[in-house]
Amino acid sequence: MTLTFDPHQIAETLYHGQFCPMFIDGKDVPARSGEVLNVVDPASNRALATVPCGGAEDVDAAVAAARRAFEGAWSKFTPYDRQEVLLRIADVMERDWEKLCVSDTADMGLPLARTLGNKRRVIGMLRFYAGQAVALHGDVIENSVSQSMFSFTTREPVGVVGAIIPWNAPTAASIWKIAPALATGCTVVLKPSEDAPLTPLMIARLMQEAGVPDGVVNVVTGTGREAGARLAEHPDVNKVVFTGSTATGKTIARAGVENLKRITLELGGKSPLIICKDADIDKAVPVAAMAVYAHSGQICIAGSRLFVAREIQDEFIEKLAAFARGLKIGHGLDEGTDLGPLINRVQTEKVEGYIAAGKAEGARLVTGGARPEGEGYDGGNFLEPVIFADVTDDMTIAREEIFGPVISVLPFDTMEEVIARANATPYGLAAGIFTRDLSTAHRTVKRLKAGSVWVNMYHAIDPAVPFGGLKMSGYGKEGGVEHLQAYLDTKAVWIQTE
Ligand code: NAI
Ligand code: MG
Numbered sequence: 001m002t003l004t005f006d007p008h009q010i011a012e013t014l015y016h017g018q019f020c021p022m023f024i025d026g027k028d029v030p031a032r033s034g035e036v037l038n039v040v041d042p043a044s045n046r047a048l049a050t051v052p053c054g055g056a057e058d059v060d061a062a063v064a065a066a067r068r069a070f071e072g073a074w075s076k077f078t079p080y081d082r083q084e085v086l087l088r089i090a091d092v093m094e095r096d097w098e099k100l101c102v103s104d105t106a107d108m109g110l111p112l113a114r115t116l117g118n119k120r121r122v123i124g125m126l127r128f129y130a131g132q133a134v135a136l137h138g139d140v141i142e143n144s145v146s147q148s149m150f151s152f153t154t155r156e157p158v159g160v161v162g163a164i165i166p167w168n169a170p171t172a173a174s175i176w177k178i179a180p181a182l183a184t185g186c187t188v189v190l191k192p193s194e195d196a197p198l199t200p201l202m203i204a205r206l207m208q209e210a211g212v213p214d215g216v217v218n219v220v221t222g223t224g225r226e227a228g229a230r231l232a233e234h235p236d237v238n239k240v241v242f243t244g245s246t247a248t249g250k251t252i253a254r255a256g257v258e259n260l261k262r263i264t265l266e267l268g269g270k271s272p273l274i275i276c277k278d279a280d281i282d283k284a285v286p287v288a289a290m291a292v293y294a295h296s297g298q299i300c301i302a303g304s305r306l307f308v309a310r311e312i313q314d315e316f317i318e319k320l321a322a323f324a325r326g327l328k329i330g331h332g333l334d335e336g337t338d339l340g341p342l343i344n345r346v347q348t349e350k351v352e353g354y355i356a357a358g359k360a361e362g363a364r365l366v367t368g369g370a371r372p373e374g375e376g377y378d379g380g381n382f383l384e385p386v387i388f389a390d391v392t393d394d395m396t397i398a399r400e401e402i403f404g405p406v407i408s409v410l411p412f413d414t415m416e417e418v419i420a421r422a423n424a425t426p427y428g429l430a431a432g433i434f435t436r437d438l439s440t441a442h443r444t445v446k447r448l449k450a451g452s453v454w455v456n457m458y459h460a461i462d463p464a465v466p467f468g469g470l471k472m473s474g475y476g477k478e479g480g481v482e483h484l485q486a487y488l489d490t491k492a493v494w495i496q497t498e
Contacts, residue, residue: 002335003112003335005098007112010099011041011048011102011103011105014102015103015106016049018050019049019051020051020201021052022051022052022058022220022221023204023217023218024062025061025065025069025214029058031052031053031054031055031058033053035052036051037053037197037222039107040344041106042343042380042381043109043330043332043333043340043380044378046379048198051198051221052221052222053226053227054220054227055227056227056230059189059191059222059230062220063160063189063231063234066160066187066216067159067160067187068215069215070157070159070160070186070216073213073215074187074213074215075185079133079136082130082133082183083130084130084211085182086129086133086179087126087127087130088210089206089207089212093123100115100203101118102115104169105332105333106198106333107195107198108170108195108196109296109381110169110295111338112332115171115332118169121462125175126175128463129179129183130183132183132484133184136155136184136484138152138154138155145494148497149494149495150494151492152493153490153491153492155184155488155490156488156490156491157186157489158239158487158489159186159187159238160189160236161181161186161187161238162191162234162237162241162261163177163178163189163240163241163242164232164241165177165190165191165193165243167193167194167195167196168196168343170197170199171200173243174190175203176478178190178207180487181487182212182217184484186238186239187216187217189218189219189220189237190204190218191219191220191224193224195343196343197221200219232256233255233256237259239262239263239486240252240264241263241264241476243266243300244266244267245267245268246401246472246474249267249474252265253265263476264476264486265474265476266468266473266476268300268403268429268472268473269300269401270401270425271302271303271429271450272421272422272425272431272432272448273307273432273458274422274431274432274433274434275308275312275316276434276435277311278437279309279312279435280456281319285319285323287432287457287458287459288303288306288320288407289327289385291432291458292385292406292407293338293405296339296385296405297351297403297404297406298342298347301429301459303458304408305410305422305425306410307412308409309411310411313389317366317387320407321387324367324385324386325367327339331376341380342382343381344381345381350404351383351402351403354400355406358391358396358397358406361396361397362390362392363391363392363395363397364388364390365387366388366389367385367386367387368387368405369384370383370384383404385407386405388406388407393410393421393424398410415443419444419447419448423449427471427472428469428471429450429451429452429468429470429473430451430452430469431452431453431454432455432457433455435455441455449471450469451470451473461479462479463479465480466482466483467480
């Protein structure tokens with residue numbers, strides 16, 4: 001990738017330790033308490049900016065604004081008007097795409113080539129839902145009550161949506177939640193992660209520029225424990241859409257029960273990637289590596305349980321280790337960086353704890369696991385990518401979501417066995433298989449219990465294709481036409497015609 005701009009310079013212009021207010025009812029506001037949160041660059045742990053540490057009273061103000069907008073100005077927008085707004089948002093975000101990506105990378109570390117590369121998925125999502133906004137419809141249904149009775153359904157927006165997102169993809173997660181809300185006529189209060197709140201604030205302002213009326217999209221920065229918890233329990237929030245850990249997802253589902261909110265949960269995973277003995281090894285190695293290392297392992301779909309056919313495991317591990325050692329670790333804004341930092345110190349230590357557990361429980365450390373030393377690594381949360389071999393299903397590293405650059409290689413002998421082992425997890429977000437045999441692929445896809453299954457590749461996501469997990473990975477889909485249904489209520493209407 002050759003850049004035509006200097007990302008560090010853009011980052012410095014955007015964030016130089018200043019206060020970035022939150023966005024409620026179309027206005028820049030501080031927290032009512034006056035408290036702030038420090039926002040840092042995980043590659044250096046240096047301060048980027050401060051944001052308001054919003055509390056319950058700020059969430060209440062944002063929900064009230066969202067309710068007023070829902071019943072007021074926004075309700076006057078026809079589907080065609082909402083489509084135009086979504087298309088304008090896509091245009092202004094496309095215009096500022098590099099700035100948005102620099103902001104994301106500075107705040108959460110994902111290498112810039114990857115944030116830039118998400119353009120289709122994010123801008124495409126806005127344009128996809130712009131199309132859907134004018135395709136909403138109810139049905140006329142024949143009833144048997146009486147021939148003089150006419151029955152039909154209408155689809156109405158659920159109302160105020162609370163969106164709670166993690167730090168690993170702030171721009172994509174914001175759009176994945178806001179775009180369907182705007183397409184259906186809902187309004188939104190978004191609570192970004194305290195670890196990466198900056199880009200969602202920028203996005204809210206771009207939406208205002210694109211013609212989104214005040215109060216339709218509000219962003220409250222703050223902690224999960226206070227701002228997040230208030231949004232999840234708020235009696236005037238009709239729906240919550242959440243991406244994050246399974247533990248927090250459960251808390252949110254419990255909090256929502258009080259007013260029976262509709263809830264969509266996109267949670268963690270421990271996804272299996274199966275390499276069959278007839279796989280194209282040279283094609284599979286880089287895919288298997290990046291299925292985990294893409295965001296230093298901090299992706300919900302990380303293919304962290306790598307099942308490799310025993311016949312080919314020596315060759316596979318050797319090539320995988322060579323690939324891992326060749327990856328360049330560095331600041332996400334530096335050209336050529338393959339692996340950025342982990343999000344914070346706590347996460348880094350947590351991952352190191354898993355690496356220690358892997359060794360203690362008898363897995364063989366093939367490569368990685370140390371903090372890289374030298375220029376550029378001082379003060380950042382860097383870890384060398386890890387491969388463990390001889391991993392067994394009962395080991396901690398094979399069972400728990402690590403959210404770090406750790407691949408566990410688990411050998412297998414038969415397809416019957418590997419399918420059962422792949423499914424023997426509480427999670428069900430994603431899975432993958434490499435094989436040249438079409439019937440093996442089909443048979444295995446059918447039996448894998450996961451929301452997305454990739455064959456001879458990994459990681460593909462598209463606005464039109466639904467994405468979401470099974471089991472403890474959550475419920476509901478994002479993306480695709482299906483996602484819209486979660487933002488709509490159905491009303492049945494009966495008319496006596498005589
Ligand atoms: P988290 O699930 O605690 O946080 C995600 C979002 O939920 C943040 O905006 C946070 O402020 C909010 N939140 C936290 N507690 C809340 C509560 N009680 N009520 C309402 N909102 C709340 O995840 P965190 O702390 O960032 O990461 C911890 C672990 O979670 C990671 O190590 C990883 O294993 C997992 N995780 C999984 C993600 C995924 O995409 N599946 C994304 C982020 C984290
Ligand atoms: Mg940050």
